[in-house]
Amino acid sequence: MMIETAQRQQWDQAGTVAIATDENLDSLTRRADFCVVDFWAEWCGPCRAMAPIIEELSREYAGKALFCKLNVDEDPLTAQKFGIMSIPTLLFVKTGEVVDTWSGWFPSGPSKRDWQSTCIAELAIQ
Numbered sequence: 001m002m003i004e005t006a007q008r009q010q011w012d013q014a015g016t017v018a019i020a021t022d023e024n025l026d027s028l029t030r031r032a033d034f035c036v037v038d039f040w041a042e043w044c045g046p047c048r049a050m051a052p053i054i055e056e057l058s059r060e061y062a063g064k065a066l067f068c069k070l071n072v073d074e075d076p077l078t079a080q081k082f083g084i085m086s087i088p089t090l091l092f093v094k095t096g097e098v099v100d101t102w103s104g105w106f107p108s109g110p111s112k113r114d115w116q117s118t119c120i121a122e123l124a125i126q
Contacts, residue, residue: 017058020068022075029093032066037091039084041073046104047088 020028020037029035038054040047051069058067072079072087082091082098092100 017055018066018068020070020075020078022077025068025070025078028066028068029096033095034065035093036065036067037093038067038069039072039079039082039087039089039091040069041071041087043073044087050088 017038018028025037029037036054036057038047038050040050054067054069057065061067070078072084084103086103088104090102091098092102
């Protein structure tokens with residue numbers, strides 16, 4: 001129990017984006033009541049365009065949400081498990097259950113307000 005609390009405090013305070021893998025995604029999503037998982041690949045331009053938004057929101061919502069990135073080329077089993085057919089795809093996980101999914105990138109991209117709407121209003125992580 002103490003180790004789990006220490007791990008939670010570590011990501012709470014850091015506000016950094018965690019690196020998810022096939023092996024650790026389940027444990028990462030159990031660390032937080034709310035988690036955003038970004039399925040991406042190095043060669044994916046839209047995925048790289050979203051990275052600064054994810055990093056900013058990770059800092060802004062430190063302690064309220066855990067943000068993770070999973071590279072689908074390096075860890076394909078989790079992408080297959082969740083039926084990820086295109087990237088970028090975001091899974092919004094609340095208390096271990098997927099509650100929303102965003103797939104693709106629009107030319108103008110979702111604004112920070114759109115992200116906040118999904119993360120806060122719809123999923124109530126205040």
